[in-house]
Amino acid sequence: MAQHQVNYTQDGGLPVALTTIDKVVNWGRSNSLWALTYGLACCGIEMMASGASRYDFDRFGTIFRASPRQADVLIIAGTLTKKHAEFIKRLYDQMTEPRWVISMGSCANTGGMFNTYATVQGADRIVPVDLYLPGCAPRPETLQYGVMLLQKKIRSEKAIKAQKPKRLL
Amino acid sequence: MRRYVPKDDVQKKAYYTDRYWVAPQVPKAKVSSDKVFAEDLKAIKAAFKVFDAYIQVEQMVIYIRPEDNFGVLELMKNKLDYTQLSEMSAVDFLADRGEFDIFYQMLSMKKRKRIRVKCAIKKEEAIESVEKLFRSADWSEREMYDMFGIKVNNHPFFKRILMPDDWEGHPLLKTYPLHGDEFAAWYEVDKIFGKEARDIIGPEIRDDAAVDRYDTKRFARLGHEVPYGADISKGEPAVKTEYQEDDGVFLIERFEKDSSTVITDRDR
Numbered sequence: 483m484a485q486h487q488v489n490y491t492q493d494g495g496l497p498v499a500l501t502t503i504d505k506v507v508n509w510g511r512s513n514s515l516w517a518l519t520y521g522l523a524c525c526g527i528e529m530m531a532s533g534a535s536r537y538d539f540d541r542f543g544t545i546f547r548a549s550p551r552q553a554d555v556l557i558i559a560g561t562l563t564k565k566h567a568e569f570i571k572r573l574y575d576q577m578t579e580p581r582w583v584i585s586m587g588s589c590a591n592t593g594g595m596f597n598t599y600a601t602v603q604g605a606d607r608i609v610p611v612d613l614y615l616p617g618c619a620p621r622p623e624t625l626q627y628g629v630m631l632l633q634k635k636i637r638s639e640k641a642i643k644a645q646k647p648k649r650l651l
Numbered sequence: 652m653r654r655y656v657p658k659d660d661v662q663k664k665a666y667y668t669d670r671y672w673v674a675p676q677v678p679k680a681k682v683s684s685d686k687v688f689a690e691d692l693k694a695i696k697a698a699f700k701v702f703d704a705y706i707q708v709e710q711m712v713i714y715i716r717p718e719d720n721f722g723v724l725e726l727m728k729n730k731l732d733y734t735q736l737s738e739m740s741a742v743d744f745l746a747d748r749g750e751f752d753i754f755y756q757m758l759s760m761k762k763r764k765r766i767r768v769k770c771a772i773k774k775e776e777a778i779e780s781v782e783k784l785f786r787s788a789d790w791s792e793r794e795m796y797d798m799f800g801i802k803v804n805n806h807p808f809f810k811r812i813l814m815p816d817d818w819e820g821h822p823l824l825k826t827y828p829l830h831g832d833e834f835a836a837w838y839e840v841d842k843i844f845g846k847e848a849r850d851i852i853g854p855e856i857r858d859d860a861a862v863d864r865y866d867t868k869r870f871a872r873l874g875h876e877v878p879y880g881a882d883i884s885k886g887e888p889a890v891k892t893e894y895q896e897d898d899g900v901f902l903i904e905r906f907e908k909d910s911s912t913v914i915t916d917r918d919r
């Protein structure tokens with residue numbers, strides 16, 4: 483038995499508040515952002531460098547997974563060609579909610595220098611994008627900063643409320 | 652997308668009109684000036700019709716009939732030691748002469764010589780595959796079909812190689828617009844979401860220089876991010892550096908330099 487008195491009503495309420503659950507869930511979500519191993523072109527090299535020991539993404543809890551079913555964030559690193567567009571859509575659909583998309587590099591943002599018939603002019607024509615990283619290619623620091631911004635965004639979201647599924651259509 | 656201007660006459664039009672300008676030509680030499688080439692040409696001429704032959708940049712160029720392509724390459728491979736087909740493709744001269752030029756770049760490691768075999772075919776004509784002689788022709792012929800629409804007979808696995816199988820048009824033709832035709836512009840939208848989605852997704856933005864400083868839906872300044880769609884025409888809010896520990900993340904603490912110990916004595 484407790485030897486001291488616990489006053490559950492002091493400080494305006496019970497010791498468990500809903501915001502705490504939000505915080506705990508978002509803490510878990512934002513600090514274990516598993517990304518899909520998905521390098522499409524030269525930007526993929528920078529993404530690999532970010533994951534390797536020098537820039538060390540593991541300390542953000544961002545570990546690259548080889549399956550979309552285990553991934554929370556899709557980093558579109560590189561040129562998205564029209565032939566590949568349907569595959570990125572399929573991979574995105576296989577990821578479980580909640581999921582986020584980072585478009586890395588000018589190619590994924592707008593088609594970049596490939597202003598041609600064969601390149602999708604911006605990955606946001608296919609999947610909804612949360613963050614656009616500028617650069618050709620963005621430095622690993624940019625990607626790290628992008629992941630930190632995404633973490634910030636996740637922390638400011640409501641965790642419990644059913645998330646509105648992000649779909650283009 | 653910019654308006655599509657038909658480019659059928661792109662080869663007829665002179666884009667540089669200096670009256671005294673003469674297009675530079677790589678000098679051609681007679682085949683008889685090189686002993687090895689002269690003998691090769693003699694052997695080919697004995698069996699096949701050769702329209703023209705000359706030496707350019709130490710390579711012999713010969714023009715043959717398109718129906719002889721397999722025979723000529725077989726002879727060169729088996730009798731004349733040209734054992735490698737290093738490259739082959741086509742050139743679009745449709746507007747100029749109504750023909751494609753198909754070229755085969757042959758290499759002899761033994762003689763240390765290269766020969767370019769060329770033939771011209773009309774638009775709807777097909778050419779015989781040389782894949783049985785040179786395995787390297789397999790993908791090259793598929794690429795030639797993909798890029799120019801030239802059909803190849805007796806190819807073991809004849810389909811597109813670079814573009815998707817359901818692509819329309821052949822992109823290396825000079826009449827093909829660089830930004831793609833109507834089909835190419837909507838290809839991914841039509842395929843993934845269906846034609847009805849065209850209105851929702853909208854046309855491609857093909858202007859590289861399109862930047863709208865105040866459009867916070869599509870642009871953001873790094874380090875000065877604002878919420879999606881915020882109005883910043885009256886100036887952006889000041890941004891200060893924030894750390895995730897600041898607003899008290901569970902289990903994460905700020906590293907305080909003063910309360911830490913710095914070890915200077917290595918032999919401690």
Ligand code: SF4
Binds near residue numbers: 587
């Ligand atoms: S943005 Fe630049 S570095 Fe990245 S994929 Fe495109 S061309 Fe390569």
